[in-house]
Amino acid sequence: MTTLAPVRAPILRLLRSELRWIYRRPRTLILLGLLALYPILFGIGTQVVDAPVRANGDQSVVAAVAGNAMMLPVIVLSTTMVFFLPLGTTMTASDALAGEASHGTLRGLLLAPVSRIRLLAVKAFGVAVVSAGAAVMTALIAFVTGLIIAGPDSLVTFSGTTLPLADGLWRVVVATGWVIVQMWAIGAIALAVSAATEHPLLVMASVIGGLFVFGLLSSIPVLDWLHPFLITESWDSIVDVLRDPMPWENLTTGFLRALCYIVIGYSLALARMVTKDS
Amino acid sequence: MTFAETAGVGTADAVPTPVLAARTRGLRKLYRNTVAVDHVDLDVPEGAVLGMLGPNGSGKTTTIRMMLGLTTPTAGEIELFGARLPEAAQSVLPQVGALVEGPGFHPFLSGRENLLRCAAAEPLLKSAAIPAAVSEALERVGLSDAANRRYRGYSLGMKQRMGLAAALLVPRRFVVLDEPTNGLDPAGTREVRAVIADLHKSGTTVLVSSHLLSEVEATCTHVAVLHQGTVVAQGELKDLLEASNAGLLVSTPEVTAAVDALRDNRIPARAVPDGILVDLAATSAPEVVATLVRADIPVYEVHRQRTGLEDLFAQLTETP
Amino acid sequence: MNTKKTALAVAGAGVLAGVVGLGILAVPAGADEPPPVLPSITAEQLVESVANAKIPALNGKVSAQENLGLPIKVLDGMNSATVWADGQNRFRATVPGRTSERTLVEDGGTLWTWDSQKNTVTKHSHGQQATPENLAGKDPATLGKDLLGLVRQYSDVKVDGTARVATRPAYELVVTPKPTERTLLREVRVAVDSETRLPLRLQVLANGQADPALKVEFTELTVGPQDAKLFQFTPPQGATVKERTDAGKPHNEAEGRKGLQDFVSGLNLQTVGDGWDTTFVAKLPGDLNSMLGQARGDGNGKARDMDVTSLLKSFGKEVSGPYGTGYVFSTKVATALVTTDGRVAVGAVPEQVLVEALGQVK
Known part of the structure; x- marks a missing residue:
């Protein structure tokens, strides 16, 4: 009988292979394309809508909200974070485990073998990179679009102050980072669901449907005791980066709440991964 | 039931054990309240080509999945190369190639890209060796020409061959093929048999599951027959064939009378197309002939017939 | 099996920690502090x-x-x-x-x-x-x-x-x-x-x-x-x-302010009672319906009057007394009484005090 030493495939190779797989998938690319287009269309749209209003010597609400290089990325992020970014995140997470299981490819990875905990880590990495990449790309395109449309002196906050370019960029970075952490929370929950089923569509339906239900619940005043437990509760506070001085309180609460969701999501995913039959 | 025995194997190198590529003891799997597999004690000797034979639903795939660590057994033990699973998975599974429950690949990637992805996860492959290993595996299963086409457009046979290619990306010590000829045309089936023969020649242990006897008869050195979740027979193919009850084929026009006469004398017999087949387990040929003659049954011809694996299979899995 | 048990233990602890964390975030901080001890003061x-x-x-x-x-x-x-x-x-x-x-x-x-x-x-x-x-x-x-x-x-x-x-x-x-x-x-x-x-x-x-x-x-x-x-x-x-600017106030604004003053004095604003019982009584120019019609910039017919009446009814309670008929609007801290002939009484008092106040104004 020979004694065999455990051998593992290099983790970097696994991560690279995972990313290559994700970014080769047509629907990932379609969604990224839409996300890239959205800020440009949004920026141009505000200008077009605004033109007749400005002709009358007035300013439209849209222009006040999104007509500058500071607000455009934040408003774009705040609108994409309620649907498109969670959609992309959930899509990636649903393909990561449920999708691979339904194609029979999860077996292949487990047989190679990639240990279940390692596999979960690789999948979590893939989901995290996709959501972070999508958010950064969207914010960057929106920031540049805003600068082109309204110029570098247009970084006006809700409070009426005008920020220097570096400050404005810093605010956009904070907003982007914050959105990324929120998306990681969604990704963690989606991966947990993804580990529990072989039907990727079920993951999509339950997570996107769940977010929709959260939205409904948070509008029911009787359930206000429940509201602080909902991940969506602090999503409005992303616009706090547009206030000057910047109130950190709600952003911090939202950040910590997302961290709790991440811990819960990955714990459930881990428990499911080590017990599931593939 | 077999704990003492296995403890001995697990702890001491001093205890002489036959060299086994795989060994299961008391394997049991419950799905909710349904017993899928029970009391499976399977031995796969190293270097053997073991055919796991059983009708659909007999527990072949469940057993294989447990042996590869994909499914957690409800009870029982699994060893691969003498090392316990799932603890030793990381050290033994890299040496095991498998095609379980049909090929699994991504439709939007080409055959080569799919295999590159599989190769990236293979612990025994050096990163630099991956492209060559993939090309070689594609070559081996005859998919080189279709390598850059999307998997989506592959025929059933090509998909099956992709599964085989993935199992053969690395030189393996043990290859597990679950129904490898499913969906293949006769030419494809011959190719798979050639691959198995190649593996056998190079010393690789192979476990092939099939519900087709001809498949097993044609390729295997060993056989294990599963029926309703348990192993009902296992051993070397030739032993099993010899150990199986020989029959006496009696050619006679009065089939019913002959069977009745034998049964009256407690000799089991049954009707077959050319006459009757008598079980010689509890009797001998002269006694059968004497009995028939005493009963005035005309006998044209009598000859011993060794049962084929097909007959054995039918006997073992026949529902009483 | 060991890895699996460890992983499950970690997962269980993780879920617990996450839920507790959410709970902590949900509870407002600094509640239930005892009142501080301070030197007494008159x-x-x-x-x-x-x-x-x-x-x-x-x-x-x-x-x-x-x-x-x-x-x-x-x-x-x-x-x-x-x-x-x-x-x-x-x-x-x-x-x-x-x-x-x-x-x-x-x-x-x-x-x-x-x-x-x-x-x-x-x-x-x-x-x-x-x-x-x-x-x-x-x-x-x-x-x-x-x-x-x-x-x-x-x-x-x-x-x-x-x-x-x-x-x-x-x-x-x-x-x-x-x-x-x-x-x-x-x-x-x-x-x-x-x-x-x-x-x-x-x-x-x-x-x-x-x-x-x-x-x-x-x-x-x-x-x-x-x-x-x-x-x-x-x-x-x-x-x-x-x-x-205070200094160079636009002319029309002064006029505007004068107009407002005229309007207020036209209301004939009086106070009745004193202290907490103080009631403000005023007379609207014209009766209630025409007044409200004016305030809306036109008096085009019945539909509008119907609207005003139903609006008053939905917010207030129809009442009658020595002052005639009118509507009472009650909140927890103040009451207002508007009569049909255009008199208004407001105060942080019950309805009865308003009725008395209306009686004192000629």
Whole structure:
């Protein structure tokens, strides 16, 4: 009988292979394309809508909200974070485990073998990179679009102050980072669901449907005791980066709440991964 | 039931054990309240080509999945190369190639890209060796020409061959093929048999599951027959064939009378197309002939017939 | 198996930690603190010190809640303004909207207001600083005494223990109407910061109500120097700037103000009663229906009258008495009576007191 030493495939190779797989998938690319287009269309749209209003010597609400290089990325992020970014995140997470299981490819990875905990880590990495990449790309395109449309002196906050370019960029970075952490929370929950089923569509339906239900619940005043437990509760506070001085309180609460969701999501995913039959 | 025995194997190198590529003891799997597999004690000797034979639903795939660590057994033990699973998975599974429950690949990637992805996860492959290993595996299963086409457009046979290619990306010590000829045309089936023969020649242990006897008869050195979740027979193919009850084929026009006469004398017999087949387990040929003659049954011809694996299979899995 | 058990244990602990974390985030911090122990103080000393106090440099959050019993929440969306002061009569306040903000900056010579929704700045140069001294023309100590004297005619004023507001220890000053007063109000409580003598919380409590009908309070307060930049304002690029100055007031505005004065005097505004029972009585020009029709800029027919009547009915209660017929609007802190012939009585009193007040006006 020979004694065999455990051998593992290099983790970097696994991560690279995972990313290559994700970014080769047509629907990932379609969604990224839409996300890239959205800020440009949004920026141009505000200008077009605004033109007749400005002709009358007035300013439209849209222009006040999104007509500058500071607000455009934040408003774009705040609108994409309620649907498109969670959609992309959930899509990636649903393909990561449920999708691979339904194609029979999860077996292949487990047989190679990639240990279940390692596999979960690789999948979590893939989901995290996709959501972070999508958010950064969207914010960057929106920031540049805003600068082109309204110029570098247009970084006006809700409070009426005008920020220097570096400050404005810093605010956009904070907003982007914050959105990324929120998306990681969604990704963690989606991966947990993804580990529990072989039907990727079920993951999509339950997570996107769940977010929709959260939205409904948070509008029911009787359930206000429940509201602080909902991940969506602090999503409005992303616009706090547009206030000057910047109130950190709600952003911090939202950040910590997302961290709790991440811990819960990955714990459930881990428990499911080590017990599931593939 | 077999704990003492296995403890001995697990702890001491001093205890002489036959060299086994795989060994299961008391394997049991419950799905909710349904017993899928029970009391499976399977031995796969190293270097053997073991055919796991059983009708659909007999527990072949469940057993294989447990042996590869994909499914957690409800009870029982699994060893691969003498090392316990799932603890030793990381050290033994890299040496095991498998095609379980049909090929699994991504439709939007080409055959080569799919295999590159599989190769990236293979612990025994050096990163630099991956492209060559993939090309070689594609070559081996005859998919080189279709390598850059999307998997989506592959025929059933090509998909099956992709599964085989993935199992053969690395030189393996043990290859597990679950129904490898499913969906293949006769030419494809011959190719798979050639691959198995190649593996056998190079010393690789192979476990092939099939519900087709001809498949097993044609390729295997060993056989294990599963029926309703348990192993009902296992051993070397030739032993099993010899150990199986020989029959006496009696050619006679009065089939019913002959069977009745034998049964009256407690000799089991049954009707077959050319006459009757008598079980010689509890009797001998002269006694059968004497009995028939005493009963005035005309006998044209009598000859011993060794049962084929097909007959054995039918006997073992026949529902009483 | 070991790895699996460890992983499951870690997962279980993780789920627990996450849920507990969410629970901690859900519970508001700093609740249930015992009231602080402070040196005792008389009501006179407290009121005088409040009148003497200067607003220090601070940064805080102010929230207002009402439970007036109106069909619409009048303070909705106003529940979290942030205020800054530099201790030298320069101030900044922001009222956040969901995706907007209104900002007010008093820089010592100019009052700026900014509305991000309208992208509009209003600039009001008043030349000099508006201070309490300027407003009252008296020294604070006298002012405090006079005020207390006035209040004491109709009320009992005392210091009722201590409280903690925005984590700061405070005295609770309670003003209770004398038993002879026929008001709807039970008491008014003001929490005064023990250190800065700044009012930190105002609560108006009505009879028979456990929750304050009106509550304005600091939810957060930090006393200390603030960034000087906060008290400056530069209108942003592209904003509409509207200017107003005390010195060169536009002609038409004076006219406008005169028009308003004419309107008010035309109302024949009178007060009836005193103290907490004070009732304001006025006569609208014309009867109720035509008045409301006018206010809407036209009197086109019955449909409009029907609207007004149904509107009044939905908010108020139809009543009749020695004054004829009319509508009563009741909230927890005040009542208003509008008669069909155009008379109005308003006060922090029950309906009966309004009826009497109407009877006293010829």
